[in-house]
Amino acid sequence: MLRHYLVLVENADYRRAITALFFGRHVFAIARLGWMKDNPIQRERRLCRFCKVVIETPEHAALQCQADLYTVSLRNNLREAVRAGNKWEIPLNLTNRSSLYWFKKILFNWDLIGLCAKYMYEISVHWAKTKMFIAPEEITANQ
Structure with a gap:
């Protein structure tokens, strides 16, 4: 049986975006900055390119x-x-744990996968236009 997103997401760009997400080949720093073979960036230095906090x-x-x-x-x-x-009322202020909970809840809901795939495609394209942020070693060493 095919994965639900392969069957339910008709737009090829949206389907590729959601597939990349499931396989860890997305544009977000947690994965992208760990791919470097010679010198992967430490996890705690892969901070958000916009808020630079988490x-x-x-x-x-x-x-x-x-x-x-x-x-x-x-x-x-x-x-x-x-x-x-x-x-469903997705709370405005989510912790890391609750954001992961809601993210999975939306991703694995058959009725919402098309909407979620479109959303992830749109933010992936947008985020890819902004350079990733790597925290300096001295900042993360003090945490």
């Missing part, structure tokens, strides 16, 4: 980061669509 993960980009207005606008549209379609 490690940049797909769930942070999708549901937490407030530092980029375009992403926040897209997220508000996602929240409204999820509320209208599934009656």
Whole structure:
């Protein structure tokens, strides 16, 4: 049986974006900065390119980061669509753990996968246009 996103997401760009997410081949620093064979960047230095506060993960980009207005606008549209379609109220202020919970809940919901794939495609394209941020070693060494 094919994965739900391969069957339900008709747009090829959206399907590629969601597939990249599942396989860890996305644009977010948590994966991208770990790919360097000779000198992978330490996990704690892979901070969000916009807020520069927490490690940049797909769930942070999708549901937490407030530092980029375009992403926040897209997220508000996602929240409204999820509320209208599934009656779920995604909280505005999420912890790392709760953002991962909500991210998975949306990703693995058959009714929402098309919407989620579109959203992840849009923010992936947008985030890829901004250079990733690598925290200096002396900052992360003090934490």
